[in-house]
Every structure is written in structure tokens, then in C-alpha cells.
Amino acid sequence: xxxxxxxxxxxxxxxxxxxxxxxxxxxxxxxxxxxxxxxxxxxxxxxxxxxxxxxxxxxxxxxxxxxxxxxxxxxxxxxxxxxxxxxxxxxxxxxxxxxxxxxxxxxxxxxxxxxxxxxxxxxxxxxxxxxxxxxxxxxxxxxxxxxxxxxxxxxxxxxxxxxxxxxxxxxxxxxxxxxxxxxxxxxxxxxxxxxxxxxxxxxxxxxxxxxxxxxxxxxxxxxxxxxxxxxxxxxxxxxxxxxxxxxxxxxxxxxxxxxxxxxxxxxxxxxxxxxxxxxxxxxxxxxxxxxxxxxxxxxxxxxxxxxxxxxxxxxxxxxxxxxxxxx
Amino acid sequence: xxxxxxxxxxxxxxxxxxxxxxxxxxxxxxxxxxxxxxxxxxxxxxxxxxxxxxxxxxxxxxxxxxxxxxxxxxxxxxxxxxxxxxxxxxxxxxxxxxxxxxxxxxxxxxxxxxxxxxxxxxxxxxxxxxxxxxxxxxxxxxxxxxxxxxxxxxxxxxxxxxxxxxxxxxxxxxxxxxxxxxxxxxxxxxxxxxxxxxxxxxxxxxxxxxxxxxxxxxxxxxxxxxxxxxxxxxxxxxxxxxxxxxxxxxxxxxxxxxxxxxxxxxxxxxxxxxxxxxxxxxxxxxxxxxxxxxxxxxxxxxxxxxxxxxxxxxxxxxxxxxxxxxxxxxxxxxxxxxxxxx
Numbered sequence: 319x320x321x322x323x324x325x326x327x328x329x330x331x332x333x334x335x336x337x338x339x340x341x342x343x344x345x346x347x348x349x350x351x352x353x354x355x356x357x358x359x360x361x362x363x364x365x366x367x368x369x370x371x372x373x374x375x376x377x378x379x380x381x382x383x384x385x386x387x388x389x390x391x392x393x394x395x396x397x398x399x400x401x402x403x404x405x406x407x408x409x410x411x412x413x414x415x416x417x418x419x420x421x422x423x424x425x426x427x428x429x430x431x432x433x434x435x436x437x438x439x440x441x442x443x444x445x446x447x448x449x450x451x452x453x454x455x456x457x458x459x460x461x462x463x464x465x466x467x468x469x470x471x472x473x474x475x476x477x478x479x480x481x482x483x484x485x486x487x488x489x490x491x492x493x494x495x496x497x498x499x500x501x502x503x504x505x506x507x508x509x510x511x512x513x514x515x516x517x518x519x520x521x522x523x524x525x526x527x528x529x530x531x532x533x534x535x536x537x538x539x540x541x542x543x544x545x546x547x548x549x550x551x552x553x554x555x556x557x558x559x560x561x562x563x564x565x566x567x568x569x570x571x572x573x574x575x576x577x578x579x580x581x582x583x584x585x586x587x588x589x590x591x592x593x594x595x596x597x598x599x600x601x602x603x604x605x606x607x608x609x610x611x612x613x614x615x616x617x618x619x620x621x622x623x624x625x626x627x628x629x630x631x632x633x634x635x636x637x638x639x640x641x642x643x644x645x
Numbered sequence: 646x647x648x649x650x651x652x653x654x655x656x657x658x659x660x661x662x663x664x665x666x667x668x669x670x671x672x673x674x675x676x677x678x679x680x681x682x683x684x685x686x687x688x689x690x691x692x693x694x695x696x697x698x699x700x701x702x703x704x705x706x707x708x709x710x711x712x713x714x715x716x717x718x719x720x721x722x723x724x725x726x727x728x729x730x731x732x733x734x735x736x737x738x739x740x741x742x743x744x745x746x747x748x749x750x751x752x753x754x755x756x757x758x759x760x761x762x763x764x765x766x767x768x769x770x771x772x773x774x775x776x777x778x779x780x781x782x783x784x785x786x787x788x789x790x791x792x793x794x795x796x797x798x799x800x801x802x803x804x805x806x807x808x809x810x811x812x813x814x815x816x817x818x819x820x821x822x823x824x825x826x827x828x829x830x831x832x833x834x835x836x837x838x839x840x841x842x843x844x845x846x847x848x849x850x851x852x853x854x855x856x857x858x859x860x861x862x863x864x865x866x867x868x869x870x871x872x873x874x875x876x877x878x879x880x881x882x883x884x885x886x887x888x889x890x891x892x893x894x895x896x897x898x899x900x901x902x903x904x905x906x907x908x909x910x911x912x913x914x915x916x917x918x919x920x921x922x923x924x925x926x927x928x929x930x931x932x933x934x935x936x937x938x939x940x941x942x943x944x945x946x947x948x949x950x951x952x953x954x955x956x957x958x959x960x961x962x963x964x965x966x967x968x969x970x971x972x973x974x975x976x977x978x979x980x981x982x983x984x985x986x987x
């Protein structure tokens with residue numbers, strides 16, 4: 319089985335889908351000749367031509383809006399937002415349009431668009447190249463939101479997103495691009511949207527997370543195992559719609575839950591996951607639900623000590639996991 | 646002297662390739678839209694419906710535009726005043742009334758959206774929303790799809806002059822200009838964005854904005870049906886020939902208040918409104934047809950009676966039609982498993 323980087327898996331998913339279906343195309347800033355500022359779309363223009371690896375004017379609302387129009391008449395656009403920090407001009411198109419097209423037309427029109435956007439910090443990106451905007455889109459029914467943590471999931475979830483009948487936001491973690499490598503089968507597989515995934519079975523504490531912080535949690539779990547602490551780890555994979563059954567099942571495994579994400583704490587995915595658990599099984603818990611998240615500041619500063627302060631890492635995660643285990 | 650020959654020699658519509666029957670049909674749709682709109686206002690005042698947003702004063706340009714398009718192929722992204730347009734491309738009075746009454750059978754939205762928020766896949770009327778001008782990039786995306794798939798349809802999108810200040814207008818125009826896409830942008834400049842007059846919305850002409858995007862912008866008298874038809878026809882020919890988009894600014898006047906929730910005399914005078922009634926494009930076109938000798942007072946009376954009957958039937962049907970089931974509020978958020986939309 320080929321081992322590849324997370325970013326290569328994303329590129330492979332696009333290539334395979336474009337080979338499979340000529341209605342699939344990529345559009346965005348610098349996605350053509352340059353092959354993307356991160357090289358995510360490198361080689362697609364050479365293989366599929368300018369029209370299907372379409373360099374667009376620098377205008378995010380048009381990138382999303384044009385993709386929405388094309389999707390409504392049967393094409394399968396993958397719109398790239400260069401950084402998720404820059405997708406806010408497209409938010410009206412995503413929330414007022416893409417999310418509501420099926421609903422408002424009473425199932426007459428549909429909008430099977432994919433919007434890819436890199437999230438996350440730790441790359442000296444400062445306030446506007448580091449954000450995690452999941453919470454802006456969470457709570458908008460009609461949108462699906464996925465956030466892969468591994469190369470395998472990146473390929474499988476992106477292929478599922480392209481084949482989905484509804485709009486999907488694909489939040490890829492830019493810190494994972496080169497840092498994370500893994501086995502990626504060459505065959506045509508999809509990772510189903512809406513299904514969480516147990517990464518590690520355990521009995522003492524349950525960690526629920528998505529994207530980059532899962533790697534910290536997996537490393538921390540290895541070390542905590544030596545201390546006799548057994549961690550159960552659930553990857554949400556899809557953060558909208560949330561896999562409630564899997565969340566409750568994972569929480570029941572241990573009765574102690576820690577939710578981790580890089581997006582800031584207030585109003586984040588953790589708040590929703592925590593509310594689901596509290597609503598359904600509060601009296602089965604053995605400890606208060608804990609959250610470890612980015613701080614409630616507007617965004618991540620660029621100065622290295624400040625960036626390190628903001629970012630999660632293995633040690634911070636391990637400490638939080640140990641604290642919960644000892645509660 | 647053969648009067649038929651005389652008409653053919655003189656009439657502008659024939660020089661534009663329109664038959665007598667076609668211009669009569671155009672007029673019928675204008676009159677239908679006008680009478681529909683007037684009935685909606687009455688129904689709201691009578692408490693039968695909650696809300697109506699009017700297009701009175703804009704029907705002439707709307708119907709002219711529809712007739713210049715290919716009504717079997719093209720994609721339409723009308724805005725919320727375009728009753729004349731949607732009627733002319735095939736929506737029925739019954740369908741409009743079902744939407745007005747927010748009934749389950751409403752093909753636009755199943756009773757979910759405000760009236761005036763059109764959508765019908767059957768008629769290639771693309772579902773629209775209330776935040777203005779979001780439909781412009783959609784029209785560009787549909788035109789991009791036409792170019793990519795080598796299909797000979799154009800997309801046609803309308804919006805008001807206030808909306809032409811939105812970023813989506815500019816982003817959409819620029820994208821279409823860069824890629825020379827088959828799309829026609831038509832601004833229905835009705836002089837008011839709710840209460841804000843055009844001189845507080847625009848320092849220049851909407852049509853001049855096309856220059857910055859590399860395609861033609863044309864200002865046209867929106868009350869002149871045949872002029873609108875002519876520029877629209879040329880715009881469609883350019884689009885199909887691969888010559889790119891056209892921006893048309895049709896000048897008109899919103900004769901009715903913004904909506905049934907608006908008192909327009911709080912921001913404009915009755916004299917101003919009355920002055921503009923004299924320029925009403927529907928009446929001008931009726932006079933033109935009569936001057937051509939192809940329309941008469943008797944036909945006018947018959948037409949008005951026929952439309953009144955159709956509106957009455959549509960109103961009664963929609964009034965009696967069932968509302969959506971309350972729990973259907975929960976349907977169609979996402980595709981259900983296995984559901985594939987054509």
C-alpha cells in the first residue's frame with residue numbers, strides 16, 4: 319500500500335475523481351499554472367487542461383458563487399479557498415445560497431458543490447493564515463462539514479464529498495499537509511460522510527476530536543498507557559451532521575469525556591458535542607465534560623512564543639487527558 | 646390599398662423579426678403581469694395573504710427580455726419583481742398564486758419562500774433568495790457550465806440598480822468578462838432601492854460599469870418594449886457567438902410601493918409617481934399595437950375579461966389548496982439516502 323503525505327492524498331482524490339467523471343473540475347486562485355500555493359492542485363492543469371483546473375479572479379464570493387451556479391446545472395465543482403481565513407467574503411454564498419438551495423426549492427434544485435479550505439495554525443501564519451473557522455459554519459443545516467486527520471481519510475472523505483448530492487465544506491489541515499504521512503490505498507474507496515471513527519479503544523477516558531489534534535491525542539495515549547491510563551479516542555471525521563450515536567457510544571465507554579479542537583472554545587464543535595452528551599447521558603458520566611481548545615482570542619499571533627501558546631501540542635493534550643483520568 | 650402590406654412596411658416589430666402574433670403575445674403577458682400584480686395588492690389589503698412585492702412599471706422590459714431569449718433552452722435568474730418575465734417563460738398564474746398563498750403545491754418553493762422568490766427546474770428558472778444579487782455569480786457559473794460542456798444556452802440574470810452596488814455583481818461581471826461567458830446581465834433600474842433614490846445609490850451609470858469588465862454596457866428605455874427586445878436579441882447573439890457577456894441597464898420607474906409593507910409617499914411625491922404613470926410601457930405598447938392596426942379596443946376588453954377570469958380561477962384554486970403539512974418543515978435539508986436529483 320503506497321505511503322504518502324496528507325497533501326498528496328488530497329491531490330490524488332481530486333485526480334481520481336476528475337479521471338472518473340469529466341464533470342468534476344477545480345477552480346480557485348492559483349490552482350492552475352501554479353498548482354496551488356501549497357501544491358495541492360499541482361499537475362491537474364497539465365493533465366486535465368485549463369478549463370478543469372481553472373485559475374479564477376481573486377474574488378472568493380465569485381469562486382463560491384460561480385461554483386454553486388455550475389453545480390446547480392450538473393457539474394461537480396471543487397472550489398478552493400486559498401486559506402479558510404479568506405473564505406469569509408464567500409460566507410453569504412455558502413450560508414445563504416449553497417446551504418439552502420435544496421430546502422428553499424422544495425427539493426427541486428440541488429447544489430452538489432465541494433468547498434475546500436485549509437485550516438489551522440502552527441505555520442507562522444499570523445492572524446489571517448491560521449484560523450479554524452468551523453464554528454462559523456457549524457449550525458447551518460444544509461451544509462456538510464468534514465475535517466480529515468489522516469492521509470487515508472483525506473482521500474476517502476474528499477472523494478465522498480465530490481460524490482455527495484449536497485454542499486460539503488472540506489476543511490483540510492495545512493499543518494498536516496507535509497507533517498502527516500500514511501497508507502493510502504490506490505483503489506477507489508470513500509470514507510462515508512456522517513460517520514465518526516474509533517481510532518483507539520480504551521477504558522478510562524474518552525477523547526473526542528477531529529483534524530490535527532488527534533495526532534497529539536494518539537501520541538499522548540501511547541505514553542499514558544505506560545502510566546496505566548487507557549484512552550478511547552474518537553475521530554468525528556464529519557463535524558456536520560455530527561454522528562450522535564458514535565459520540566454517545568464513545569462517551570459511554572468510559573464515562574469521562576475530553577473534547578479537543580484548535581478552534582477557540584466558545585461556540586465551537588466541542589460545545590455542541592458536549593451538549594449532546596449532557597442531554598442524553600448526563601447521569602452516566604463520572605466526571606464533568608472537559609474541553610481543550612484554542613483560547614478565546616480573535617486569532618493566532620505570529621510571534622513564535624505566542625503561536626506556541628495558542629497551539630495545542632502533545633504535552634498539553636497529555637496533561638488534559640491525565641487530569642481527566644485522575645478526576 | 647392592402648392595409649396588411651402597409652403595416653408590414655411600417656412596423657418596427659417586423660423589422661426586428663417579430664410577427665404580429667408574437668407582439669400581441671408579448672402584450673398579453675404584460676397585461677397579465679400587471680393585472681396579477683394589482684390583484685395581489687388587493688388580496689393583501691383584504692387580508693387574504695400576508696405579503697406581496699410588486700413589479701408594476703417593470704413588466705414591459707421583463708417581457709421583452711423573455712421574448713429575446715430561447716425559452717426552450719436558456720437559464721433564467723430573475724429577481725423578485727419579475728412577474729412579467731416568469732409568466733412569459735412559462736410559469737402559470739395558478740403557480741404564482743400558489744406561491745402567494747404559500748401552499749404546498751407551489752412549484753417555486755412548496756410554500757417555503759416569500760412570493761417573488763421564483764424557481765422551477767422545469768422552466769430553468771433558478772431558485773433565488775432574498776439577499777440581493779447573490780444570483781449574479783450563479784448565472785455566471787451556469788454560463789461557465791455551458792461553455793465547458795459546449796452547450797448553446799445562455800444565462801440571463803436580473804437585479805435592481807441598488808443591487809448593482811453589491812460585491813457579487815462586480816465579482817460576477819468580472820469573472821464573466823475574463824472568461825467571455827454567455828451571460829446577459831439586465832439591471833432593472835427602477836429609480837429606487839426601497840426608499841433610497843438612484844442619485845444616492847449611483848454616481849454614474851450602471852451600464853458604464855461594463856467597460857471596466859471588458860464587455861458592452863447598454864442603457865435602454867425600459868418602457869420601450871421593442872428597444873429592449875432589440876438590445877437583448879443582440880446580446881444573446883453575442884453570447885452564443887462566444888463574444889461574451891452584455892450588461893443592459895433598462896431604465897424604468899417602480900410605480901408601486903416597494904412592497905405591501907411600504908408607504909412610498911413618505912419618500913416621494915404623488916406628482917412624481919403620476920408623472921411616471923404617463924410613461925407606462927404597457928400602455929405605450931398597447932397604443933403601438935393599435936397604431937399598427939393589429940389590436941383593437943374590443944380585443945382589449947376581451948383580453949382583460951379573459952385574464953380577470955384566469956386570475957379569479959387561480960386565486961380560488963390557490964386559496965382552497967392545502968397548506969404544507971407542518972412537519973414537512975423538516976424535509977429536504979439533505980438528500981435522503983439513495984435520492985438522486987435529475
